Amino acid sequence: MRVHFIVHESFEAPGAYETWVLTRGYEASHSRVYANEALPGDANNLDLLVVLGGPQSPATTLEECSHFDAGAECRLIRQAVDAGKAVVGVCLGAQLIGDALGAKFGHSPEKEIGKYPISLSAEGKTNSKVAHFGHVLEVGHWHSDMPGLTAQARILAGSEGCPRQIVEYSKLVYGFQCHMEFTREVVELLIAASETELANLTRHRFVQQPAALRANDWDEMNQKLFTFLDKLVAEYQLASLS
Known part of the structure:
Protein backbone atom coordinates (compact mmCIF):
# COMPACT_ATOMS: atom_id res chain seq x y z
CA MET A 1 0.00 0.00 0.00
CA ARG A 2 1.28 3.42 -1.00
CA VAL A 3 -0.04 6.04 1.40
CA HIS A 4 0.40 9.72 0.63
CA PHE A 5 -0.09 12.43 3.26
CA ILE A 6 -0.91 16.06 2.58
CA VAL A 7 0.40 17.92 5.65
CA HIS A 8 -0.68 21.54 5.94
CA GLU A 9 1.28 22.61 9.05
CA SER A 10 4.13 21.16 11.09
CA PHE A 11 1.84 21.01 14.14
CA GLU A 12 -0.89 19.08 12.27
CA ALA A 13 1.16 15.88 12.11
CA PRO A 14 -0.10 12.50 10.83
CA GLY A 15 0.26 11.01 14.31
CA ALA A 16 -1.43 7.62 14.58
CA TYR A 17 -2.04 7.47 10.82
CA GLU A 18 1.71 7.33 10.26
CA THR A 19 2.14 4.85 13.11
CA TRP A 20 -0.34 2.59 11.34
CA VAL A 21 1.54 2.91 8.04
CA LEU A 22 4.83 1.98 9.68
CA THR A 23 3.50 -0.92 11.72
CA ARG A 24 1.76 -2.42 8.66
CA GLY A 25 4.92 -2.10 6.57
CA TYR A 26 3.30 0.21 4.02
CA GLU A 27 5.03 2.93 2.02
CA ALA A 28 4.56 6.54 3.16
CA SER A 29 5.15 9.71 1.16
CA HIS A 30 4.34 13.32 2.04
CA SER A 31 3.47 16.69 0.61
CA ARG A 32 4.43 19.03 3.44
CA VAL A 33 2.91 22.07 1.84
CA TYR A 34 3.96 24.34 4.73
CA ALA A 35 7.54 23.57 3.61
CA ASN A 36 6.59 24.20 -0.03
CA GLU A 37 6.69 20.54 -1.00
CA ALA A 38 4.65 19.88 -4.12
CA LEU A 39 1.44 17.88 -4.37
CA PRO A 40 1.59 14.74 -6.51
CA GLY A 41 1.03 15.51 -10.18
CA ASP A 42 -1.71 12.89 -10.22
CA ALA A 43 -3.12 10.04 -8.13
CA ASN A 44 -1.65 7.22 -10.19
CA ASN A 45 1.17 6.33 -7.79
CA LEU A 46 -0.81 6.17 -4.57
CA ASP A 47 -3.37 3.82 -3.08
CA LEU A 48 -4.54 5.85 -0.09
CA LEU A 49 -4.59 9.63 0.09
CA VAL A 50 -4.75 11.11 3.61
CA VAL A 51 -5.46 14.85 3.74
CA LEU A 52 -4.73 16.24 7.19
CA GLY A 53 -6.05 19.21 9.14
CA GLY A 54 -4.94 22.79 9.49
CA PRO A 55 -6.08 26.22 10.62
CA GLN A 56 -7.20 27.06 7.08
CA SER A 57 -10.63 26.44 5.56
CA PRO A 58 -11.48 25.40 1.99
CA ALA A 59 -12.31 29.08 1.42
CA THR A 60 -8.80 30.25 2.38
CA THR A 61 -7.13 31.93 -0.59
CA LEU A 62 -3.51 31.85 -1.70
CA GLU A 63 -3.32 35.53 -0.79
CA GLU A 64 -4.31 34.65 2.77
CA CYS A 65 -2.01 31.59 2.99
CA SER A 66 0.59 31.28 0.25
CA HIS A 67 1.38 27.61 0.91
CA PHE A 68 -2.23 26.39 0.85
CA ASP A 69 -3.84 25.88 -2.56
CA ALA A 70 -7.34 24.60 -1.85
CA GLY A 71 -8.20 24.35 -5.53
CA ALA A 72 -5.18 22.19 -6.32
CA GLU A 73 -5.88 19.90 -3.37
CA CYS A 74 -9.53 19.54 -4.37
CA ARG A 75 -8.50 18.62 -7.91
CA LEU A 76 -6.13 15.92 -6.59
CA ILE A 77 -8.81 14.59 -4.24
CA ARG A 78 -11.34 14.45 -7.07
CA GLN A 79 -8.86 12.66 -9.31
CA ALA A 80 -8.12 10.12 -6.57
CA VAL A 81 -11.84 9.50 -6.02
CA ASP A 82 -12.51 9.13 -9.75
CA ALA A 83 -9.56 6.72 -10.05
CA GLY A 84 -11.00 4.47 -7.35
CA LYS A 85 -8.33 5.27 -4.77
CA ALA A 86 -9.04 5.27 -1.03
CA VAL A 87 -9.25 8.79 0.45
CA VAL A 88 -9.44 9.88 4.10
CA GLY A 89 -9.75 13.50 5.15
CA VAL A 90 -9.15 14.78 8.67
CA CYS A 91 -10.78 18.04 9.84
CA LEU A 92 -9.77 20.49 7.08
CA GLY A 93 -9.11 17.43 4.93
CA ALA A 94 -12.68 16.23 5.43
CA GLN A 95 -13.99 19.65 4.42
CA LEU A 96 -11.80 19.58 1.30
CA ILE A 97 -13.24 16.20 0.31
CA GLY A 98 -16.75 17.63 0.53
CA ASP A 99 -15.74 20.66 -1.54
CA ALA A 100 -14.00 18.45 -4.12
CA LEU A 101 -17.25 16.52 -4.54
CA GLY A 102 -19.38 19.66 -4.80
CA ALA A 103 -20.56 20.01 -1.19
CA LYS A 104 -19.45 23.24 0.48
CA PHE A 105 -18.20 23.12 4.06
CA GLY A 106 -20.15 24.72 6.90
CA HIS A 107 -19.56 26.10 10.36
CA SER A 108 -19.96 23.72 13.28
CA PRO A 109 -22.55 24.70 15.92
CA GLU A 110 -19.79 24.63 18.56
CA LYS A 111 -16.02 24.95 18.63
CA GLU A 112 -14.52 21.71 19.96
CA ILE A 113 -10.98 21.30 21.26
CA GLY A 114 -10.06 18.32 23.41
CA LYS A 115 -11.43 14.87 24.03
CA TYR A 116 -15.20 14.49 23.86
CA PRO A 117 -17.59 11.68 22.87
CA ILE A 118 -19.01 11.05 19.44
CA SER A 119 -22.08 8.88 18.95
CA LEU A 120 -22.63 6.60 15.99
CA SER A 121 -25.74 7.23 13.93
CA ALA A 122 -28.11 4.40 13.03
CA GLU A 123 -26.13 3.96 9.81
CA GLY A 124 -22.86 4.10 11.69
CA LYS A 125 -23.93 1.31 14.01
CA THR A 126 -24.40 -1.01 11.04
CA ASN A 127 -21.44 0.22 9.01
CA HIS A 132 -16.45 -1.50 16.22
CA PHE A 133 -16.18 2.05 17.60
CA GLY A 134 -19.16 1.22 19.82
CA HIS A 135 -22.23 3.39 20.13
CA VAL A 136 -20.19 6.08 21.90
CA LEU A 137 -16.44 6.71 21.68
CA GLU A 138 -14.31 9.50 23.13
CA VAL A 139 -12.11 11.03 20.43
CA GLY A 140 -9.97 14.08 19.76
CA HIS A 141 -11.31 17.39 18.43
CA TRP A 142 -9.78 20.67 17.28
CA HIS A 143 -12.17 22.53 14.98
CA SER A 144 -14.94 25.03 14.38
CA ASP A 145 -16.05 23.95 10.88
CA MET A 146 -17.51 20.76 9.42
CA PRO A 147 -17.62 19.04 6.02
CA GLY A 148 -20.37 19.49 3.47
CA LEU A 149 -22.67 16.65 2.46
CA THR A 150 -23.22 15.33 -1.04
CA ALA A 151 -26.48 13.63 -1.98
CA GLN A 152 -24.78 10.25 -1.50
CA ALA A 153 -23.00 11.10 1.76
CA ARG A 154 -23.93 9.28 4.95
CA ILE A 155 -23.29 10.66 8.43
CA LEU A 156 -21.85 7.83 10.51
CA ALA A 157 -21.21 9.77 13.73
CA GLY A 158 -21.88 13.13 15.35
CA SER A 159 -21.31 14.85 18.67
CA GLU A 160 -23.21 17.26 20.88
CA GLY A 161 -21.13 20.09 19.47
CA CYS A 162 -21.00 19.00 15.81
CA PRO A 163 -23.50 16.83 13.89
CA ARG A 164 -20.99 15.76 11.20
CA GLN A 165 -18.07 13.97 12.82
CA ILE A 166 -17.62 11.02 10.45
CA VAL A 167 -18.98 11.13 6.90
CA GLU A 168 -18.95 8.30 4.39
CA TYR A 169 -18.88 9.74 0.88
CA SER A 170 -18.45 6.31 -0.68
CA LYS A 171 -17.13 2.91 0.36
CA LEU A 172 -13.57 4.18 -0.16
CA VAL A 173 -13.90 7.86 0.78
CA TYR A 174 -14.33 9.10 4.37
CA GLY A 175 -14.21 12.42 6.14
CA PHE A 176 -13.30 12.59 9.83
CA GLN A 177 -14.03 15.96 11.39
CA CYS A 178 -12.68 14.46 14.62
CA HIS A 179 -9.00 13.73 15.20
CA MET A 180 -8.56 10.03 15.91
CA GLU A 181 -4.87 10.40 15.01
CA PHE A 182 -4.02 12.45 18.10
CA THR A 183 -1.12 11.24 20.23
CA ARG A 184 0.53 12.96 23.16
CA GLU A 185 3.24 14.25 20.83
CA VAL A 186 0.78 15.68 18.31
CA VAL A 187 -1.25 17.37 21.04
CA GLU A 188 1.90 19.00 22.42
CA LEU A 189 2.59 20.47 18.98
CA LEU A 190 -0.95 21.83 18.80
CA ILE A 191 -0.78 23.32 22.29
CA ALA A 192 2.49 25.07 21.46
CA ALA A 193 0.95 26.55 18.31
CA SER A 194 -2.30 27.60 20.02
CA GLU A 195 -1.45 28.97 23.46
CA THR A 196 -2.97 32.40 22.84
CA GLU A 197 -6.05 30.94 21.16
CA LEU A 198 -6.69 28.51 24.03
CA ALA A 199 -6.34 31.24 26.65
CA ASN A 200 -9.14 33.16 24.92
CA LEU A 201 -11.54 30.21 24.74
CA THR A 202 -12.18 29.49 28.40
CA ARG A 203 -15.91 30.16 28.12
CA HIS A 204 -16.55 27.59 25.42
CA ARG A 205 -18.37 24.42 26.52
CA PHE A 206 -16.23 22.02 24.52
CA VAL A 207 -12.73 23.46 24.83
CA GLN A 208 -10.15 21.93 27.14
CA GLN A 209 -7.18 23.90 28.41
CA PRO A 210 -3.59 22.59 28.18
CA ALA A 211 -3.55 20.70 31.50
CA ALA A 212 -6.68 18.75 30.56
CA LEU A 213 -5.43 18.18 27.01
CA ARG A 214 -2.20 16.70 28.34
CA ALA A 215 -4.08 14.38 30.72
CA ASN A 216 -6.02 12.65 27.94
CA ASP A 217 -5.27 9.09 26.90
CA TRP A 218 -5.56 8.54 23.16
CA ASP A 219 -4.62 4.85 22.93
CA GLU A 220 -8.10 3.29 22.64
CA MET A 221 -9.11 5.79 19.97
CA ASN A 222 -5.89 5.09 18.01
CA GLN A 223 -6.53 1.35 18.08
CA LYS A 224 -10.08 1.86 16.80
CA LEU A 225 -8.66 4.00 13.99
CA PHE A 226 -6.17 1.27 13.04
CA THR A 227 -9.00 -1.24 12.67
CA PHE A 228 -10.98 1.19 10.52
CA LEU A 229 -7.94 1.68 8.27
CA ASP A 230 -7.36 -2.07 8.00
CA LYS A 231 -10.98 -2.50 6.90
CA LEU A 232 -10.62 0.34 4.40
CA VAL A 233 -7.52 -1.27 2.89
CA ALA A 234 -9.35 -4.59 2.60
CA GLU A 235 -12.21 -2.85 0.77
CA TYR A 236 -9.76 -1.10 -1.53
CA GLN A 237 -7.88 -4.28 -2.36
CA LEU A 238 -11.13 -6.10 -3.08
CA ALA A 239 -12.28 -3.29 -5.37
CA SER A 240 -8.91 -3.31 -7.14
CA LEU A 241 -9.37 -6.96 -8.04
CA SER A 242 -12.78 -6.45 -9.62
Whole structure:
Protein backbone atom coordinates (compact mmCIF):
# COMPACT_ATOMS: atom_id res chain seq x y z
CA MET A 1 0.00 0.00 0.00
CA ARG A 2 1.28 3.42 -1.00
CA VAL A 3 -0.04 6.04 1.40
CA HIS A 4 0.40 9.72 0.63
CA PHE A 5 -0.09 12.43 3.26
CA ILE A 6 -0.91 16.06 2.58
CA VAL A 7 0.40 17.92 5.65
CA HIS A 8 -0.68 21.54 5.94
CA GLU A 9 1.28 22.61 9.05
CA SER A 10 4.13 21.16 11.09
CA PHE A 11 1.84 21.01 14.14
CA GLU A 12 -0.89 19.08 12.27
CA ALA A 13 1.16 15.88 12.11
CA PRO A 14 -0.10 12.50 10.83
CA GLY A 15 0.26 11.01 14.31
CA ALA A 16 -1.43 7.62 14.58
CA TYR A 17 -2.04 7.47 10.82
CA GLU A 18 1.71 7.33 10.26
CA THR A 19 2.14 4.85 13.11
CA TRP A 20 -0.34 2.59 11.34
CA VAL A 21 1.54 2.91 8.04
CA LEU A 22 4.83 1.98 9.68
CA THR A 23 3.50 -0.92 11.72
CA ARG A 24 1.76 -2.42 8.66
CA GLY A 25 4.92 -2.10 6.57
CA TYR A 26 3.30 0.21 4.02
CA GLU A 27 5.03 2.93 2.02
CA ALA A 28 4.56 6.54 3.16
CA SER A 29 5.15 9.71 1.16
CA HIS A 30 4.34 13.32 2.04
CA SER A 31 3.47 16.69 0.61
CA ARG A 32 4.43 19.03 3.44
CA VAL A 33 2.91 22.07 1.84
CA TYR A 34 3.96 24.34 4.73
CA ALA A 35 7.54 23.57 3.61
CA ASN A 36 6.59 24.20 -0.03
CA GLU A 37 6.69 20.54 -1.00
CA ALA A 38 4.65 19.88 -4.12
CA LEU A 39 1.44 17.88 -4.37
CA PRO A 40 1.59 14.74 -6.51
CA GLY A 41 1.03 15.51 -10.18
CA ASP A 42 -1.71 12.89 -10.22
CA ALA A 43 -3.12 10.04 -8.13
CA ASN A 44 -1.65 7.22 -10.19
CA ASN A 45 1.17 6.33 -7.79
CA LEU A 46 -0.81 6.17 -4.57
CA ASP A 47 -3.37 3.82 -3.08
CA LEU A 48 -4.54 5.85 -0.09
CA LEU A 49 -4.59 9.63 0.09
CA VAL A 50 -4.75 11.11 3.61
CA VAL A 51 -5.46 14.85 3.74
CA LEU A 52 -4.73 16.24 7.19
CA GLY A 53 -6.05 19.21 9.14
CA GLY A 54 -4.94 22.79 9.49
CA PRO A 55 -6.08 26.22 10.62
CA GLN A 56 -7.20 27.06 7.08
CA SER A 57 -10.63 26.44 5.56
CA PRO A 58 -11.48 25.40 1.99
CA ALA A 59 -12.31 29.08 1.42
CA THR A 60 -8.80 30.25 2.38
CA THR A 61 -7.13 31.93 -0.59
CA LEU A 62 -3.51 31.85 -1.70
CA GLU A 63 -3.32 35.53 -0.79
CA GLU A 64 -4.31 34.65 2.77
CA CYS A 65 -2.01 31.59 2.99
CA SER A 66 0.59 31.28 0.25
CA HIS A 67 1.38 27.61 0.91
CA PHE A 68 -2.23 26.39 0.85
CA ASP A 69 -3.84 25.88 -2.56
CA ALA A 70 -7.34 24.60 -1.85
CA GLY A 71 -8.20 24.35 -5.53
CA ALA A 72 -5.18 22.19 -6.32
CA GLU A 73 -5.88 19.90 -3.37
CA CYS A 74 -9.53 19.54 -4.37
CA ARG A 75 -8.50 18.62 -7.91
CA LEU A 76 -6.13 15.92 -6.59
CA ILE A 77 -8.81 14.59 -4.24
CA ARG A 78 -11.34 14.45 -7.07
CA GLN A 79 -8.86 12.66 -9.31
CA ALA A 80 -8.12 10.12 -6.57
CA VAL A 81 -11.84 9.50 -6.02
CA ASP A 82 -12.51 9.13 -9.75
CA ALA A 83 -9.56 6.72 -10.05
CA GLY A 84 -11.00 4.47 -7.35
CA LYS A 85 -8.33 5.27 -4.77
CA ALA A 86 -9.04 5.27 -1.03
CA VAL A 87 -9.25 8.79 0.45
CA VAL A 88 -9.44 9.88 4.10
CA GLY A 89 -9.75 13.50 5.15
CA VAL A 90 -9.15 14.78 8.67
CA CYS A 91 -10.78 18.04 9.84
CA LEU A 92 -9.77 20.49 7.08
CA GLY A 93 -9.11 17.43 4.93
CA ALA A 94 -12.68 16.23 5.43
CA GLN A 95 -13.99 19.65 4.42
CA LEU A 96 -11.80 19.58 1.30
CA ILE A 97 -13.24 16.20 0.31
CA GLY A 98 -16.75 17.63 0.53
CA ASP A 99 -15.74 20.66 -1.54
CA ALA A 100 -14.00 18.45 -4.12
CA LEU A 101 -17.25 16.52 -4.54
CA GLY A 102 -19.38 19.66 -4.80
CA ALA A 103 -20.56 20.01 -1.19
CA LYS A 104 -19.45 23.24 0.48
CA PHE A 105 -18.20 23.12 4.06
CA GLY A 106 -20.15 24.72 6.90
CA HIS A 107 -19.56 26.10 10.36
CA SER A 108 -19.96 23.72 13.28
CA PRO A 109 -22.55 24.70 15.92
CA GLU A 110 -19.79 24.63 18.56
CA LYS A 111 -16.02 24.95 18.63
CA GLU A 112 -14.52 21.71 19.96
CA ILE A 113 -10.98 21.30 21.26
CA GLY A 114 -10.06 18.32 23.41
CA LYS A 115 -11.43 14.87 24.03
CA TYR A 116 -15.20 14.49 23.86
CA PRO A 117 -17.59 11.68 22.87
CA ILE A 118 -19.01 11.05 19.44
CA SER A 119 -22.08 8.88 18.95
CA LEU A 120 -22.63 6.60 15.99
CA SER A 121 -25.74 7.23 13.93
CA ALA A 122 -28.11 4.40 13.03
CA GLU A 123 -26.13 3.96 9.81
CA GLY A 124 -22.86 4.10 11.69
CA LYS A 125 -23.93 1.31 14.01
CA THR A 126 -24.40 -1.01 11.04
CA ASN A 127 -21.44 0.22 9.01
CA SER A 128 -18.79 -2.49 8.74
CA LYS A 129 -15.88 -0.05 9.01
CA VAL A 130 -16.92 1.89 12.13
CA ALA A 131 -19.37 -0.34 14.04
CA HIS A 132 -16.45 -1.50 16.22
CA PHE A 133 -16.18 2.05 17.60
CA GLY A 134 -19.16 1.22 19.82
CA HIS A 135 -22.23 3.39 20.13
CA VAL A 136 -20.19 6.08 21.90
CA LEU A 137 -16.44 6.71 21.68
CA GLU A 138 -14.31 9.50 23.13
CA VAL A 139 -12.11 11.03 20.43
CA GLY A 140 -9.97 14.08 19.76
CA HIS A 141 -11.31 17.39 18.43
CA TRP A 142 -9.78 20.67 17.28
CA HIS A 143 -12.17 22.53 14.98
CA SER A 144 -14.94 25.03 14.38
CA ASP A 145 -16.05 23.95 10.88
CA MET A 146 -17.51 20.76 9.42
CA PRO A 147 -17.62 19.04 6.02
CA GLY A 148 -20.37 19.49 3.47
CA LEU A 149 -22.67 16.65 2.46
CA THR A 150 -23.22 15.33 -1.04
CA ALA A 151 -26.48 13.63 -1.98
CA GLN A 152 -24.78 10.25 -1.50
CA ALA A 153 -23.00 11.10 1.76
CA ARG A 154 -23.93 9.28 4.95
CA ILE A 155 -23.29 10.66 8.43
CA LEU A 156 -21.85 7.83 10.51
CA ALA A 157 -21.21 9.77 13.73
CA GLY A 158 -21.88 13.13 15.35
CA SER A 159 -21.31 14.85 18.67
CA GLU A 160 -23.21 17.26 20.88
CA GLY A 161 -21.13 20.09 19.47
CA CYS A 162 -21.00 19.00 15.81
CA PRO A 163 -23.50 16.83 13.89
CA ARG A 164 -20.99 15.76 11.20
CA GLN A 165 -18.07 13.97 12.82
CA ILE A 166 -17.62 11.02 10.45
CA VAL A 167 -18.98 11.13 6.90
CA GLU A 168 -18.95 8.30 4.39
CA TYR A 169 -18.88 9.74 0.88
CA SER A 170 -18.45 6.31 -0.68
CA LYS A 171 -17.13 2.91 0.36
CA LEU A 172 -13.57 4.18 -0.16
CA VAL A 173 -13.90 7.86 0.78
CA TYR A 174 -14.33 9.10 4.37
CA GLY A 175 -14.21 12.42 6.14
CA PHE A 176 -13.30 12.59 9.83
CA GLN A 177 -14.03 15.96 11.39
CA CYS A 178 -12.68 14.46 14.62
CA HIS A 179 -9.00 13.73 15.20
CA MET A 180 -8.56 10.03 15.91
CA GLU A 181 -4.87 10.40 15.01
CA PHE A 182 -4.02 12.45 18.10
CA THR A 183 -1.12 11.24 20.23
CA ARG A 184 0.53 12.96 23.16
CA GLU A 185 3.24 14.25 20.83
CA VAL A 186 0.78 15.68 18.31
CA VAL A 187 -1.25 17.37 21.04
CA GLU A 188 1.90 19.00 22.42
CA LEU A 189 2.59 20.47 18.98
CA LEU A 190 -0.95 21.83 18.80
CA ILE A 191 -0.78 23.32 22.29
CA ALA A 192 2.49 25.07 21.46
CA ALA A 193 0.95 26.55 18.31
CA SER A 194 -2.30 27.60 20.02
CA GLU A 195 -1.45 28.97 23.46
CA THR A 196 -2.97 32.40 22.84
CA GLU A 197 -6.05 30.94 21.16
CA LEU A 198 -6.69 28.51 24.03
CA ALA A 199 -6.34 31.24 26.65
CA ASN A 200 -9.14 33.16 24.92
CA LEU A 201 -11.54 30.21 24.74
CA THR A 202 -12.18 29.49 28.40
CA ARG A 203 -15.91 30.16 28.12
CA HIS A 204 -16.55 27.59 25.42
CA ARG A 205 -18.37 24.42 26.52
CA PHE A 206 -16.23 22.02 24.52
CA VAL A 207 -12.73 23.46 24.83
CA GLN A 208 -10.15 21.93 27.14
CA GLN A 209 -7.18 23.90 28.41
CA PRO A 210 -3.59 22.59 28.18
CA ALA A 211 -3.55 20.70 31.50
CA ALA A 212 -6.68 18.75 30.56
CA LEU A 213 -5.43 18.18 27.01
CA ARG A 214 -2.20 16.70 28.34
CA ALA A 215 -4.08 14.38 30.72
CA ASN A 216 -6.02 12.65 27.94
CA ASP A 217 -5.27 9.09 26.90
CA TRP A 218 -5.56 8.54 23.16
CA ASP A 219 -4.62 4.85 22.93
CA GLU A 220 -8.10 3.29 22.64
CA MET A 221 -9.11 5.79 19.97
CA ASN A 222 -5.89 5.09 18.01
CA GLN A 223 -6.53 1.35 18.08
CA LYS A 224 -10.08 1.86 16.80
CA LEU A 225 -8.66 4.00 13.99
CA PHE A 226 -6.17 1.27 13.04
CA THR A 227 -9.00 -1.24 12.67
CA PHE A 228 -10.98 1.19 10.52
CA LEU A 229 -7.94 1.68 8.27
CA ASP A 230 -7.36 -2.07 8.00
CA LYS A 231 -10.98 -2.50 6.90
CA LEU A 232 -10.62 0.34 4.40
CA VAL A 233 -7.52 -1.27 2.89
CA ALA A 234 -9.35 -4.59 2.60
CA GLU A 235 -12.21 -2.85 0.77
CA TYR A 236 -9.76 -1.10 -1.53
CA GLN A 237 -7.88 -4.28 -2.36
CA LEU A 238 -11.13 -6.10 -3.08
CA ALA A 239 -12.28 -3.29 -5.37
CA SER A 240 -8.91 -3.31 -7.14
CA LEU A 241 -9.37 -6.96 -8.04
CA SER A 242 -12.78 -6.45 -9.62
